[in-house]
Amino acid sequence: MTTASTTATKTSTTADDAPLKAERSLGARIAARAGGGAMRIFLVLVALFWLMPTIGLLLSSLRGSDDIAASGWWKVFTAPSQLTFDNYATLLDNSTITHSLLSTVMITVPATVLVVVIGSLAGYAFAWMEFPGRDWWFLVVVGLLVVPVQVALVPVSKLFGAVGIFETTFGVIIFHTAFGLPFAIFLLRNFFAEIPRELLEAARLDGAGEIRLFTRVVMPLGGPAIASLGIFQFLWVWNDMLVALIFADSDSPPITVALQQQVRQFGNNIDVLAPGAFVSMVIPLAVFFAFQRQFVSGVMAGAVK
Numbered sequence: 001m002t003t004a005s006t007t008a009t010k011t012s013t014t015a016d017d018a019p020l021k022a023e024r025s026l027g028a029r030i031a032a033r034a035g036g037g038a039m040r041i042f043l044v045l046v047a048l049f050w051l052m053p054t055i056g057l058l059l060s061s062l063r064g065s066d067d068i069a070a071s072g073w074w075k076v077f078t079a080p081s082q083l084t085f086d087n088y089a090t091l092l093d094n095s096t097i098t099h100s101l102l103s104t105v106m107i108t109v110p111a112t113v114l115v116v117v118i119g120s121l122a123g124y125a126f127a128w129m130e131f132p133g134r135d136w137w138f139l140v141v142v143g144l145l146v147v148p149v150q151v152a153l154v155p156v157s158k159l160f161g162a163v164g165i166f167e168t169t170f171g172v173i174i175f176h177t178a179f180g181l182p183f184a185i186f187l188l189r190n191f192f193a194e195i196p197r198e199l200l201e202a203a204r205l206d207g208a209g210e211i212r213l214f215t216r217v218v219m220p221l222g223g224p225a226i227a228s229l230g231i232f233q234f235l236w237v238w239n240d241m242l243v244a245l246i247f248a249d250s251d252s253p254p255i256t257v258a259l260q261q262q263v264r265q266f267g268n269n270i271d272v273l274a275p276g277a278f279v280s281m282v283i284p285l286a287v288f289f290a291f292q293r294q295f296v297s298g299v300m301a302g303a304v305k
Helices: 002-034 037-061 065-070 073-077 086-093 095-128 134-144 149-163 169-192 197-205 210-221 223-238 242-247 255-263 270-290 292-304
Strands: none
Touching (some): 086 270, 095 134, 095 169, 095 255, 149 169, 210 223, 242 255, 255 270
């Protein structure tokens, strides 16, 4: 009797678990299919949807002003003869746009390099060097993260005017550097602090000083975080318009301000605006894709730590 009842119990249990197993297997099959071709197709469609404005701007930059006024950019799929590079030839002949691109490079590159270099040195100091008030100074840096740019526009304008750097390229670089440093120091300090102490102590036992320790050990290990910081800073400065509109030299404005000024005559020079906007957008995209591997490595390293 006991054996029979046990067998019956197992049979009933197996019968009850059968629907659950079938349900689990069905869910597993759906999950497997979702992670396969169907999901890839969905992600490709989402990517194309987000890229549609960029594609539209590119095709508009390759059309004449009459064609742009007559129809939308999708017309090129039925009339590919509309595509021409004359707009880019006109863009190169526009001294305002070409000078603004040069001004943007002269602002963006120094502001990015200064933030990366100073932020790396300060991050290492806050992470591994002992000095009076280190933790309090770091709290001050963290507090500066919440200060919006708009709050500092008026006082900084008065300060720059007093020292003679208002409406100069140098003033814009200083402003971007100052407001980029708090985030840079916070990011790199937290990243450098995760480096194993034993590794630094071993380097010190081998006779490495602070400078050699920073350049030979910390910098190579912090490459992904530094690359991520550089990309963030470059994109922020390149796409900035508010600071450039106030502090930049009106005779040599960055590309964002130059395009805004061209909008006032939109009906007359759309053939310059479209390629100018595309060039101003494609350069930061090229920088991002060129360093995307380091960017992803930095983000993943931060997520794991």
